[in-house]
Amino acid sequence: xxxxxxxxxxxxxxxxxxxxxxxxxxxxxxxxxxxxxxxxxxxxxxxxxxxxxxxxxxxxxxxxxxxxxxxxxxxxxxxxxxxxxxxxxxxxxxxxxxxxxxxxxxxxxxxxxxxxxxxxxxxxxxxxxxxxxxxxxxxxxxxxxxxxxxxxxxxxxxxxxxxxxxxxxxxxxxxxxxxxxxxxxxxxxxxxxxxxxxxxxxxxxxxxxxxxxxxxxxxxxxxxxxxxxxxxxxxxxxxxxxxxxxxxxxxxxxxxx
Amino acid sequence: xxxxxxxxxxxxxxxxxxxxxxxxxxxxxxxxxxxxxxxxxxxxxxxxxxxxxxxxxxxxxxxxxxxxxxxxxxxxxxxxxxxxxxxxxxxxxxxxxxxxxxxxxxxxxxxxxxxxxxxxxxxxxxxxxxxxxxxxxxxxxxxxxxxxxxxxxxxxxxxxxxxxxxxxxxxxxxxxxxxxxxxxxxxxxxxxxxxxxxxxxxxxxxxxxxxxxxxxxxxxxxxxxxxxxxxxxxxxxxxxxxxxxxxxxxxxxxxxxxxxxxxxxxxxxxxxxxxxxxxxxxxxxxxxxxxxxxxxxxxxxxxxxxxxxxxxxxxxxxxxxxxxxxxxxxxxxxxxxxxxxxxxxxxxxxxxxxxxxxxxxxxxxxxxxxxxxxxxxxxxxxxxxxxxxxxxxxxxxxxxxxxxxxxxxxxxxxxxxxxxxxxxxxxxxxxxxxxxxxxxxxxxxxxxxxxxxxxxxxxxxxxxxxxxxxxxxxxxxxxxxxxxxxxxxxxxxxxxxxxxxxxxxxxxxxxxxxxxxxxxxxxxxxxxxxxxxxxxxxxxxxxxxxxxxxxxxxxxxxxxxxxxxxxxxxxxxxxxxxxxxxxxxxxxxxxxxx
Numbered sequence: 148x149x150x151x152x153x154x155x156x157x158x159x160x161x162x163x164x165x166x167x168x169x170x171x172x173x174x175x176x177x178x179x180x181x182x183x184x185x186x187x188x189x190x191x192x193x194x195x196x197x198x199x200x201x202x203x204x205x206x207x208x209x210x211x212x213x214x215x216x217x218x219x220x221x222x223x224x225x226x227x228x229x230x231x232x233x234x235x236x237x238x239x240x241x242x243x244x245x246x247x248x249x250x251x252x253x254x255x256x257x258x259x260x261x262x263x264x265x266x267x268x269x270x271x272x273x274x275x276x277x278x279x280x281x282x283x284x285x286x287x288x289x290x291x292x293x294x295x296x297x298x299x300x301x302x303x304x305x306x307x308x309x310x311x312x313x314x315x316x317x318x319x320x321x322x323x324x325x326x327x328x329x330x331x332x333x334x335x336x337x338x339x340x341x342x343x344x345x346x347x348x349x350x351x352x353x354x355x356x357x358x359x360x361x362x363x364x365x366x367x368x369x370x371x372x373x374x375x376x377x378x379x380x381x382x383x384x385x386x387x388x389x390x391x392x393x394x395x396x397x398x399x400x401x402x403x404x
Numbered sequence: 405x406x407x408x409x410x411x412x413x414x415x416x417x418x419x420x421x422x423x424x425x426x427x428x429x430x431x432x433x434x435x436x437x438x439x440x441x442x443x444x445x446x447x448x449x450x451x452x453x454x455x456x457x458x459x460x461x462x463x464x465x466x467x468x469x470x471x472x473x474x475x476x477x478x479x480x481x482x483x484x485x486x487x488x489x490x491x492x493x494x495x496x497x498x499x500x501x502x503x504x505x506x507x508x509x510x511x512x513x514x515x516x517x518x519x520x521x522x523x524x525x526x527x528x529x530x531x532x533x534x535x536x537x538x539x540x541x542x543x544x545x546x547x548x549x550x551x552x553x554x555x556x557x558x559x560x561x562x563x564x565x566x567x568x569x570x571x572x573x574x575x576x577x578x579x580x581x582x583x584x585x586x587x588x589x590x591x592x593x594x595x596x597x598x599x600x601x602x603x604x605x606x607x608x609x610x611x612x613x614x615x616x617x618x619x620x621x622x623x624x625x626x627x628x629x630x631x632x633x634x635x636x637x638x639x640x641x642x643x644x645x646x647x648x649x650x651x652x653x654x655x656x657x658x659x660x661x662x663x664x665x666x667x668x669x670x671x672x673x674x675x676x677x678x679x680x681x682x683x684x685x686x687x688x689x690x691x692x693x694x695x696x697x698x699x700x701x702x703x704x705x706x707x708x709x710x711x712x713x714x715x716x717x718x719x720x721x722x723x724x725x726x727x728x729x730x731x732x733x734x735x736x737x738x739x740x741x742x743x744x745x746x747x748x749x750x751x752x753x754x755x756x757x758x759x760x761x762x763x764x765x766x767x768x769x770x771x772x773x774x775x776x777x778x779x780x781x782x783x784x785x786x787x788x789x790x791x792x793x794x795x796x797x798x799x800x801x802x803x804x805x806x807x808x809x810x811x812x813x814x815x816x817x818x819x820x821x822x823x824x825x826x827x828x829x830x831x832x833x834x835x836x837x838x839x840x841x842x843x844x845x846x847x848x849x850x851x852x853x854x855x856x857x858x859x860x861x862x863x864x865x866x867x868x869x870x871x872x873x874x875x876x877x878x879x880x881x882x883x884x885x886x887x888x889x890x891x892x893x894x895x896x897x898x899x900x901x902x903x904x905x906x907x908x909x910x911x912x913x914x915x916x917x918x919x920x921x922x923x924x925x926x927x928x929x930x931x932x933x934x935x936x937x938x939x940x941x942x943x944x945x946x947x948x949x950x951x952x953x954x955x956x957x958x959x960x961x962x963x964x965x966x967x968x969x970x971x972x973x974x975x976x977x978x979x980x981x982x983x984x985x986x987x988x989x990x991x992x993x994x995x996x997x998x
Binding site: 163165174175214217218221332333334335336338339341342 | 436437440441443444447448451477478479480482483492494925992993994997998
């Protein structure tokens, strides 16, 4: 099976976000593989181990993204591709990403593409479905189980806490939800082997893409942090008085009534 | 790691050499693989071990064993075991990073350290091919767990005074061991013990003892102040039958093994202390930010800031020094041939070259840890005294570090002792340097200090080295061979030497970072360095003064004190202001930040 994983480099979940001059300050921040993409990598490896084939992880970014690709190789992926857009691309959105990956997959023999359900930074959840649409293959989002038998595929999908069971066929794109599997740690032997695995770097030129083809469809107007949460208040007195006070607060303070 | 321009430095050479930033290895030089190894270790500790800390602290040792096996699956037990014996044969920096990250786990890190370090390394370094084949692959996976049994109730630092005896039986097939070993880490569940005893009551030797051999048992679990997650019992050898082929190394050469293993144990404790201190600092910052008094976070108060900044600058200097030592070992091993690297003795010798550095890292870092955890508890106020808070456990866990692997006192005494031996053997041109200094002090006017970045610190470092030569030189002249008995003076010398090492490590690390990524990105490192160097220099000045007062009096003393003033003349850094700057960043990032 030809398996591809779409991987994004994101801020570490532990990082404190600060905004400097309208931009998120990346100085001295730690970066990780988007946690949902870790489920995708793990699932890809498990499917490969069950059915044979090869796992390729793909990311769009710059040289810094190599680190996350190496981590995926250490976890067990076979190959990695870095689409380096550092020189050619200032700003992009989900449309940009999907167009670049469409060009990347052009002419490739693909059985299964896995991505995270969302990226924890921008959380659009769009890239996977967009690519599937551009490639003309079916897609299922937020999957929690994936069983493949030949080209028949049985999927359990998380629908807001309920489970939907879906039958479909390869080739296919899925986005992975928490609960799909338990991602493994990259083992030390895995880390040592990752050094020797192929990591290909390609540029937009190699994909025959010009700036116009991928120009973002959205604009970022402003970036700001959520307002700081004010402390809560516990009302006292007997229940009648409390209700009265609450109603008055909702009317006069919060002005929601 | 093997740049071509590397120089090889002998142990303690820093006292007489002028080093440049490129001469040392720093945490900023870690490779991507090394960082990934550190990350896997941290993820394992945070994800698998910390959720079990409560059970581990209650000494439910089945968890210790299961976690060690899991660690083995990830390769976390095989870093120092050569590939041909089922390990990974990693570089020493990777191995050190594993140690640092394990320290987050408290007592379990002692379980791990005893297994991979003092438990397994005697076989790695000194085992014959059969012994290595028999034990190492299983130790690397955690199928077998190792322990180290040197101490007895009447012989601690005086290891050669061991009372355990070994006698070869008539058939020549087995050694019969009798004795009792004390404070044996991992003893509840270890399968293999490295045991020291005297053959025929006189030849100090080492044996590989399996738990299942007849006559081998363990005593009851000790009730300890800290590191409760680890197991500590006596090992009882009652006519224990050890197959003759389990003699490790040569008969009568056990002290060589013990000496080499102690070196490893010591520098690794230094590394672990750095990891533990980082955690204590992080907890302290988080608490200081959350805790409100007088309507504001207590991290607003400059006294809190002072504590946080002092902790962080001490961590920085000790981290720089600890990894510098590992780097030295790595450089030394880098010039060994593949054939030599296979011989564990060569590897042990490369480590032993830096026994002075190992000892210094041990006592400096473990005391830094004790200082840090103490202040971390203090910042927690009353809550720091309550077991619900992690810092309470860290405080208790810290204390043993100043005691085991050679008390800090023993380690301090080793430093001047070993340096003097090296000087006598001509390995260190100390006496020549001391002479030059005496002439220089008569002739020269104090040098002008530039105001460039780190200029003042480098000036203080140059003078710090002179201070050691001055004070130690005088003491050596005064006491000659009798200096051994002047332990107070020796300890002051040790403290001065280790401060020189720490100061220099911090300066060179910061300088290297500036050379690579510029001043702007290394502001915090510069601040740590400025604060640490100033405070360490003050301590050195006090140490030197005390030495002079101890050995001389009257006019001679007054003259010497005036020379001392010449050597220590400088305009001090305003450390209070620098600490506020340091703390601002710590409080913002809520962790030890570089």
